[in-house]
Amino acid sequence: MKINKSAARVMDILMILSKQNEPLSVSQLSRELGAPKSSTFEILCTMVDRGFLEFDENVKTYKPGIKLFEVGASYLNNTDLTKEARPYLERLVKRTGETAFLATESNGDIVYLDKVEAPSSIRTTATLGTRNPMYVTGLGKALLAAYSDEKVSELMENREFIQVTSNSITDFSSLMKNIKEIRQRGYSIVNRENEEDVYCIAAPIWDYTNQPIAAMSIAGLVTRMSEDKAQEYAVYLTEAAMSLSKRLGFKQNQLFLH
DSSP states (O other), X not given: OOOOHHHHHHHHHHHHHHHHOSOBOHHHHHHHHTOOHHHHHHHHHHHHHTTSEEEETTTTEEEEOHHXXXXXXXXXXXXXXXXXXXXHHHHHHHHHSSEEEEEEEETTEEEEEEEEOOTTSOOOSOOTTOEEEGGGSHHHHHHHHHXXXXXXXXXXXXXXXXXXXXXXXXXXXXXXXXXXXXXXXXSEEEESSSSTTEEEEEEEEEXXXXXXXXXXXXEEEGGGOOHHHHHHHHHHHHHHHHHHHHHTTOOOSSSOOO
């Protein structure tokens, strides 16, 4: 397969800016790319001209432009899953008063597709389009538990496990043990594994081919999440996940098939 170097650099620039979450200068971007400043500048000028980047004349930095948002919004608007899941997320927020998320897996990470917040709910660091490791998130572990053991091994066995908090899983063996518990329980739980104050419950979403394609979750402050409340919310969540899965054509009657 032949790769166009200029096209690849355009995509690399967008990824760098999305991860840095702040405007960068041409010097910073050329250094991150490992590319000459002159050629980087030409690409940046083209991206600004087409609206994919914005240039701040005062501080000489670049940031994502409105055209990039339009492309992203178009993707979300044309994704049936996002449209179909939105009412379920809103209903969960109304019933629990906590934040509800929708996410999918990409290269062993969770990517957030949608998020609904209640006025009094916790504000987490997760935003649409951002990634998090699967092994420290409720959404990620719910999907892993829905996958076959072979797929879990393919995605996670050789991955570096970084300890995000003192409660984070730090090795593949512990993850597999946790996955077994999730399958038996019927939903995943993350208790301060990715953020110090956050408790999360999640369940997978399946499609008409009986494949797990996403997960939804409820996240709230640990101090507000008693055992009884967590169990109550888990009922709401698993009902929503199953109902959405059925709407997408899922033919089974349980959320974990392995």
